[in-house]
Amino acid sequence: MRAYLDGQRQVPPDRVPDLLQGFVADKIIEQNLIAQADRQRGKFRSFLLMSLKRYVIDEHRRREAAKRSPEGALTTLESAAEVAINDEPSRNFDLAWARELVNETLQRMKRECERSGRTDLWEVFDCRVVGPAFLGTAPLEYDHLVERFGLPTPLHASNLLTTAKRMFARTLRSVAAEYADDDQLVEEEIQDLLAIVSLGRA
Amino acid sequence: MTGPPQGLSTFLALTPDSRHAWNREDLASIFQHEIHAPLRLALGDLSALLAHAVEELPAGKPEPKSIEELLMDAAPPADLLTLLKRFGRRCSQEQASALPKEVGLALYYASIGIARQRKVANVSSLPDAELIKGLRWALSRDWIGDQVRPVLSAALQTVEESTGCSSAPL
Numbered sequence: 001m002r003a004y005l006d007g008q009r010q011v012p013p014d015r016v017p018d019l020l021q022g023f024v025a026d027k028i029i030e031q032n033l034i035a036q037a038d039r040q041r042g043k044f045r046s047f048l049l050m051s052l053k054r055y056v057i058d059e060h061r062r063r064e065a066a067k068r069s070p071e072g073a074l075t076t077l078e079s080a081a082e083v084a085i086n087d088e089p090s091r092n093f094d095l096a097w098a099r100e101l102v103n104e105t106l107q108r109m110k111r112e113c114e115r116s117g118r119t120d121l122w123e124v125f126d127c128r129v130v131g132p133a134f135l136g137t138a139p140l141e142y143d144h145l146v147e148r149f150g151l152p153t154p155l156h157a158s159n160l161l162t163t164a165k166r167m168f169a170r171t172l173r174s175v176a177a178e179y180a181d182d183d184q185l186v187e188e189e190i191q192d193l194l195a196i197v198s199l200g201r202a
Numbered sequence: 203m204t205g206p207p208q209g210l211s212t213f214l215a216l217t218p219d220s221r222h223a224w225n226r227e228d229l230a231s232i233f234q235h236e237i238h239a240p241l242r243l244a245l246g247d248l249s250a251l252l253a254h255a256v257e258e259l260p261a262g263k264p265e266p267k268s269i270e271e272l273l274m275d276a277a278p279p280a281d282l283l284t285l286l287k288r289f290g291r292r293c294s295q296e297q298a299s300a301l302p303k304e305v306g307l308a309l310y311y312a313s314i315g316i317a318r319q320r321k322v323a324n325v326s327s328l329p330d331a332e333l334i335k336g337l338r339w340a341l342s343r344d345w346i347g348d349q350v351r352p353v354l355s356a357a358l359q360t361v362e363e364s365t366g367c368s369s370a371p372l
């Protein structure tokens with residue numbers, strides 16, 4: 001939600017904390033927004049973003065009206081419309097959600113590897129895939145991979161990487177399932193994730 | 203995880219069965235590792251067939267301990283070369299193969315070329331023109347090790363001479 005507000009040109013940066021706090025207090029807590037979400041009518045993420053958009057527009061109108069200026073009134077309508085159609089902040093919101101989803105997946109995968117005594121899976125995934133993708137580090141060279149994990153053949157190296165990738169994919173689905181409560185919505189969430197990062201070129 | 207995930211889209215492009223991306227240096231290491239690995243482990247799920255083929259070796263014929271030893275053998279067993287050919291072809295064709303496609307392809311052409319050069323029958327019916335093309339391709343890979351390169355060159359020369367083809371610079 002902060003990513004969305006940070007991306008709104010019409011929202012001064014110093015207004016973001018107040019708007020965020022106001023949305024949580026007025027809408028989520030006082031009006032029990034979450035209870036109003038209807039699972040049959042789409043994703044909770046979309047519902048939340050739409051509610052936040054409406055809240056920002058309402059707040060904007062309320063503040064402008066308070067100025068009681070005819071010229072300001074015209075500006076209010078234009079600005080409100082711009083707030084409503086400017087989808088760049090929505091992309092920021094989506095991208096922040098995508099990052100959160102991936103980060104949560106990685107943390108869970110790491111914990112699961114540690115819990116099950118398969119830290120080799122996490123380490124090989126971290127040094128060949130995660131580090132290069134997130135930190136820009138060079139992937140661990142094959143020779144070092146073999147030496148570090150004591151792999152007797154390339155097939156063992158391949159199996160280790162494949163197992164780690166499958167574990168990541170499985171964990172990603174389980175995390176996505178917490179945002180969506182049936183298989184079709186889980187699949188949609190993952191497709192959304194791919195579309196979002198593709199559009200955002202993150 | 204802190205910091206911006208700069209390569210999030212690349213990161214998520216991986217699918218559970220997608221091939222892992224290796225660079226040129228890694229390909230050289232993988233090829234070397236593969237040809238020096240214990241033969242009974244190196245061919246993956248063809249290991250059982252390989253064990254059977256080894257049992258059928260003529261008395262006194264030592265079991266090759268690695269792919270390299272098999273390729274260097276003056277009289278390599280046809281069954282073992284055939285299994286290496288099958289393994290190489292599988293790795294070069296299957297989407298989820300264990301070895302990089304290029305390494306599998308090099309093993310495929312090496313097994314057939316060496317069979318042809320050392321007059322080992324019933325390994326492959328690959329046409330000479332395709333074999334020549336494949337061996338030339340393998341020899342043009344700079345990650346092919348110095349041990350195997352002369353063997354492939356000799357195989358290429360044999361096939362070219364048998365077909366009357368002149369050797370073109372690689």
